[in-house]
Amino acid sequence: MKHHLIERGSLRIGAREELGNEDLGKLWRIESGTMRIDVIAEDGRSHFVRLAIVGDILGMEGVAGVTERLVIRALTKVVLSPVKLAEEGQLMPLALESLARAHQRCRDVVSLRTGAVEDRVKRLLRMLSSRETPEGDSLVCSLPSLGNMAEIIHATPESVCRVLAAMRKQHLLQKTTMSNIRSKGLDFHKHRIVAHALAA
Structure with missing residues (x-):
């Protein structure tokens, strides 16, 4: 995939693009956008593990010696900034921060797979x-594709689409970017959401 370098060595990655092999061994912090992390099983199939959102650090698995093959893919447009360690002593605080965030993302994934589909969305x-x-x-919120949303919350794309359509009908979800001829759906467009609609 073709990634675009921006200032200070940061990367801009388009929706659906994967972090390339040459970048998987580096440490990155997500400045904007959302990524999904999958593990490749022995049979070659990909299995969703967790999300990575703004502030999360990518690449700590390699530092920790994890040998599983990972695929890290952008769900929306993403900007990554390189994490550079000037001293060896900086690694431990960074690892602890990354561990705490990864633990929270795993808890989030569990919560996304239980309850009514509307609540999960x-x-x-x-x-x-x-x-x-x-x-x-x-x-x-920039919406990922319906397929990605459905896989993450363990539902069907049709069910996710119905929930989003109901939210739009109730004026709780409004697209703020203009559609064009090639893309008239909800995928990858920025939306404004009434905050109380997502209250726990």
């Missing part, structure tokens, strides 16, 4: 959203 949207303003009543 809303939990996922809450994970992927950010507030427009610190005190605002709306959230902003």
Whole structure:
């Protein structure tokens, strides 16, 4: 996949693109967007493990000596910044931070796979959203593809589509980017979400 270098050695990766082999051995922090991490089983099949969102660190598995083959793919447009360690002593705090975040993402995945589909979709949207303003009543979220959303929450694309359509009908979810002829669906577009709609 062709990734684009931006300032200070950061990477911009398009939705559906994978982190290349040459970059998998490096440490990256997610500045914007969302990625999914899959493990490749012995039979060659890919299995979803967890999400990685803004602030999470990628690449600690390699530092820890994990030998499983991982695939890290962008669910939405992603910007990664390199994590450079000036001293050996910086590795331990970074590893602890990464471990705590990875543990939380695994807990999040468990919560995304139990309960009503509507609740699972809303939990996922809450994970992927950010507030427009610190005190605002709306959230902003770039939606992954329906297929990815369905696989992550262990539902069908049709079920996810019905939930999103119902939210749009109730004016709880509104697309803020213009559609074009090639892409008229919800996938990869930025949406504004009424914050209370995603309240626990």
